[in-house]
Amino acid sequence: MKILLVAESRDGKLLGSANELIAFAAKMGGDNAMFLVGSESQLPAYSGKLYLAETAVCGEFNPDAHKRLLLEVIGKEQPDIIAFSHSSYGWDLAPRVAFALKAAQVSELVDVVDGELVVPVCNSKLRRNVRLKTKQTVVTLQAGAFGLAEPPTGSPTVEKIGADTAGNLEFCGYEAAEQGGVDLSKADVIVSAGRGIGKPENIEMIAKLARALKGEYGASRPVVDSGWVEHKRQVGTTGQSVTPKLYLACGISGAIQHLAGMKKSEFIVAINTDKDAPIGDVADVLIVADLKQFIPVLTEKILAL
């Protein structure tokens, strides 16, 4: 068994997901090597062979060129599995590589059990085990699914590769996330509104509970996408990561991208009409109720304390 791990860097920085790739390799056993388009000044803690292409030469975001570089390394190493993170870099590049290799691709792996690859279905309400028919497999790993007890150590043996620059897309730079406004990371209590609030008028109900608890209100993505709440208040992978003393998720189903931003909160309460909503997996208390009835009552009682 040999695994090629595809690490990532962005804007000159190595991304932490490299550790999760290493954890996956440790779980699978056998040999592994790593591939990175990045910089020599930002090497992962990894005691194996690292094929390194320079971002300065091959481009930050140039999937076409990164694909060809990877195929070169795959040709040399002949890995059984090529592992990416299920990230904006990984889910973009993985299918390109899988197609070129005529390999099966399995996305968002959460586990491997008896040689079958386990992936989530329907917002993690269900699981699916996958069996492969090809010799080589491309996988992307769900963020946070594979971890090590101790951070990895060592330094890689670097082999520099490629100066491939041609591509069919033109990358024109990054745009920073919206700045200014509320800083959720400082709040002890966060009450978040999800799509279950139904209409924008109900934001005030959530904000009122947040004030009663001397906290801030946040939101899941659809509430932000609908323009009901500003992006600074969005919790999740494409918003803020928060760790308050108390997190109240109101009408939020608990998609993995939302959980990634709040599951480390000290105490989590979910209010949801759906008893099976995946938010229940991380909640210390799940209140099965219609939030429109429950929240005003709770707020009154807290204000009366």
Added chain:
Amino acid sequence: MKILVCIKQVPDMESKFKIAASGRWYDTADLAWRMNEYDEYAVEQAVQLKEQEKEADLTVLCIGPERVKETMKKALAMGCDRGAHVADDNYADKEPFEIAGIIAEYARDKQFDLILTGMQSQDRGSAQVGVLVAEMLGLPSITTIVHFSYAAGGAIETKRELEGGVKAVVKAKTPALVTCQLGLNSPRYPTLPNIMKAKKKELLSVPVADLLKVDSRQETAKMYFPEKKGGGLVLEGEVGQLADKLIQILKEKTAVLA
């Protein structure tokens, strides 16, 4: 200008799921079906582009059984010109490579300038089909877009969404494919007159056997419910009592009501 938008019909995620008799998928009986959320953004973007490029012709494609036509009619009512239904009762057993193969086969000789897909489907969630279609057709593809603009002559400018809300500005030239992320635009609700008009639009079915030319590379061994790991407290009942219980718990377990 010719545009293709690919949509999938998925169950409402709040449904109470059951495992199908095959043990390999969820039971499709008694579910409420809707358009994959990501694909609503793809349809809206395609319709906006058609409004900008008046002569544009917009086809919506969906692979699935007879019932997916309901979802296709919504796309027609939103503004697509014609529907291409690929009739397939076993679509759920097909892996992304096969779904992409079918779409690519359909598109191959039709010279689409732009193909739009969702970034992922809500049930299977592979985030592969769009990119695979582009690779099969030799087109450039941009994934996870939250901004799109098109200028005459075929210049596309997009913003890809990255982790933490950072965006990457990426340009390409048509013919190309983009995969659409939540928040790309505000998908319209079909109006009653447009729903009526949509009934007269072309909605042709092709048997999947005519378009499936690739073999699968993986199969589902089984589907099941994950073990509950949380073990948190689940409270049900009258809201006043629930509120009292919760306040009691917060007093005991947290410092926030002190």
